Amino acid sequence: MTLQYPQRIGNWWLEEKLGSGFSGAIFRAQNLHTGQVAAVKLQRADDECPTNRFERAFYPALQGGVGMPTLWGAGVEGSFDYLVIDLLGASLDSLFRKSGKNVMDLRSVCCIAMQVINRLEFMHSRGLLHRDIQLGNCVIGLGLNCTTIYMIDFGFSKFYIDPHTGRHIPDSKAPRDFIGNYWFTSIGVHCRGKVPSRRDDLEALALMLIHLLTPGGLPWTRNGVPKTDSAHDRLMREKKNARPEDLCRGLPSEFEEFLRYCRRLKFMDRPDYGRWVEEFRQLEISMGYPDSAEFVWPPPPDLQPPVHVLARPSQQPSGGMVAAVLNDLAKLNFDDRPVLGERKEVANGVRPPKDKGPGKNHSADAQKDKGFGTPDDAIVISSDEENVPAIRGSKALLLTRLTKAIPQATDNATLARIVCDYVRVLQSNSSRTLTKDGAAVLDALQKQLADPDVFVAPVRTRSRTSAEGAEDLPRQAKLDKLLGLRCTVGKAKDNAALAKMVAEFGSVIHRSNGRTITKDGFAFLEGLATRLRTIS
Numbered sequence: 001m002t003l004q005y006p007q008r009i010g011n012w013w014l015e016e017k018l019g020s021g022f023s024g025a026i027f028r029a030q031n032l033h034t035g036q037v038a039a040v041k042l043q044r045a046d047d048e049c050p051t052n053r054f055e056r057a058f059y060p061a062l063q064g065g066v067g068m069p070t071l072w073g074a075g076v077e078g079s080f081d082y083l084v085i086d087l088l089g090a091s092l093d094s095l096f097r098k099s100g101k102n103v104m105d106l107r108s109v110c111c112i113a114m115q116v117i118n119r120l121e122f123m124h125s126r127g128l129l130h131r132d133i134q135l136g137n138c139v140i141g142l143g144l145n146c147t148t149i150y151m152i153d154f155g156f157s158k159f160y161i162d163p164h165t166g167r168h169i170p171d172s173k174a175p176r177d178f179i180g181n182y183w184f185t186s187i188g189v190h191c192r193g194k195v196p197s198r199r200d201d202l203e204a205l206a207l208m209l210i211h212l213l214t215p216g217g218l219p220w221t222r223n224g225v226p227k228t229d230s231a232h233d234r235l236m237r238e239k240k241n242a243r244p245e246d247l248c249r250g251l252p253s254e255f256e257e258f259l260r261y262c263r264r265l266k267f268m269d270r271p272d273y274g275r276w277v278e279e280f281r282q283l284e285i286s287m288g289y290p291d292s293a294e295f296v297w298p299p300p301p302d303l304q305p306p307v308h309v310l311a312r313p314s315q316q317p318s319g320g321m322v323a324a325v326l327n328d329l330a331k332l333n334f335d336d337r338p339v340l341g342e343r344k345e346v347a348n349g350v351r352p353p354k355d356k357g358p359g360k361n362h363s364a365d366a367q368k369d370k371g372f373g374t375p376d377d378a379i380v381i382s383s384d385e386e387n388v389p390a391i392r393g394s395k396a397l398l399l400t401r402l403t404k405a406i407p408q409a410t411d412n413a414t415l416a417r418i419v420c421d422y423v424r425v426l427q428s429n430s431s432r433t434l435t436k437d438g439a440a441v442l443d444a445l446q447k448q449l450a451d452p453d454v455f456v457a458p459v460r461t462r463s464r465t466s467a468e469g470a471e472d473l474p475r476q477a478k479l480d481k482l483l484g485l486r487c488t489v490g491k492a493k494d495n496a497a498l499a500k501m502v503a504e505f506g507s508v509i510h511r512s513n514g515r516t517i518t519k520d521g522f523a524f525l526e527g528l529a530t531r532l533r534t535i536s
């Protein structure tokens with residue numbers, strides 16, 4: 001039987017229906033007194049799954065956050081429970097489906113990543129988990145806010161910080177029904193019955209991003225919503241058995257790393273939101289896109305990467321790509337995602353995904369659609385010191401090339417030129433952050449400097465940095481150490497001493513928040529190049 005919705009509720013006159021959900025509907029509405037336009041979410045007050053009532057409890061905690069809808073009113077009138085929230089635009093699911101594309105462009109996906117991580121950080125900072133991250137629950141704003149992604153649908157949300165004790169909710173091994181959606185809910189929550197925590201919101205996001213970049217979507221989404229228990233079991237098996245490296249084959253490495261990172265987090269861990277916003281920002285920049293998290297849709301042509309920018313290699317570069325890199329190397333001239341959990345029924349706890357999922361098959365052009373370009377687009381400009389042309393091309397690729405060139409360098413003069421190129425590549429970009437590609441250059445450099453088989457300087461010092469997991473360094477300590485390095489590099493007596501300094505430099509930058517290379521950091525690198533020339 002079709003539910004009869006009222007024409008007016010509270011002070012709101014209901015106009016057209018904007019969408020309907022699991023157990024209610026959303027209407028555009030106008031305030032009878034002020035004329036204000038908003039969205040009214042209606043649900044029968046006696047619904048066995050009273051998500052509107054839950055949402056009413058969560059919305060106040062989210063007020064004031066970027067990308068969090070304002071709650072204008074709420075209550076129960078007659079047989080309906082209603083919420084009045086900002087009127088927003090289309091969902092990512094709807095935008096993507098209407099685009100007719102098999103995959104979403106990389107810049108848009110990076111922007112979704114950055115914005116949704118920020119939304120999750122905000123929600124988590126207010127003690128709330130979303131627990132139903134999916135494309136249908138991310139919508140864009142209207143008018144001036146059209147480039148902002150908003151989170152909606154907090155019907156499955158839950159406070160993970162107990163409001164009475166201020167403590168994180170406890171983990172539990174008790175059997176439980178999963179909460180979330182079939183497509184993106186984390187393996188732990190979906191397939192292993194774990195209690196959702198912050199890590200699971202992020203893992204759902206990781207899966208959503210990978211889905212958007214994969215022709216035909218994630219493998220377990222391709223047969224549609226499971227209608228039987230056995231179909232659901234099959235889906236869970238497929239999800240559980242999918243290896244990150246297979247899901248992310250052909251994608252920039254950040255996506256696989258993000259998924260692995262989320263899965264490594266412990267139940268109570270606070271995710272490093274800032275690190276991942278920065279990783280996706282760097283990815284965007286390294287692909288030649290403007291440094292911006294604004295979600296511009298549809299992606300305008302002038303936001304396409306310039307033709308000369310080389311795509312970053314995927315983790316498993318094709319033979320052609322390897323050949324191209326080798327060719328370029330040869331040419332180089334280096335002068336450069338219980339409310340219901342606590343609810344009993346799976347059917348109530350599991351929402352059919354709002355996104356049907358891109359059901360199309362792989363096509364030969366899929367990789368091209370990903371917009372990652374081809375190796376033939378590469379232009380690498382290196383320089384000598386007198387005549388310094390602007391460095392163009394992907395920062396990541398240039399850094400990778402430098403890393404590969406270092407083991408080939410058999411004298412300090414060549415290494416000095418590589419260090420100069422390294423500084424110029426780092427400075428050619430608005431971000432001064434030490435990316436993983438930048439850290440790889442330092443690693444190779446330290447190794448090469450410490451290798452007695454290459455240089456005359458004899459002392460082998462294997463002091464490789466182990467920055468992962470190390471404590472952050474306070475800002476002042478970082479500045480002091482960099483200043484110290486800057487001042488002493490000119491006095492290093494041999495390559496072994498320089499190798500130690502490079503290792504320390506990498507470690508200081510890695511252990512600092514933001515991994516920014518400061519003025520002293522650059523001065524150290526320049527001093528390193530000078531010293532190399534002196535002791536060559």
Ligand SMILES: Nc1ncnc2c1ncn2[C@@H]1O[C@H](COP(=O)(O)OP(=O)(O)OP(=O)(O)O)[C@@H](O)[C@H]1O
Binds near residue numbers: 018026039085152
């Ligand atoms: N504030 C809003 N402004 C405009 N449209 C909206 C708004 N909120 C939701 N919608 C539309 O209505 C749809 C359903 O919204 P929502 O997810 O909040 O409802 P729900 O009943 O909880 O859905 P479900 O059970 O599918 O999760 C959304 O996908 C979106 O298209």
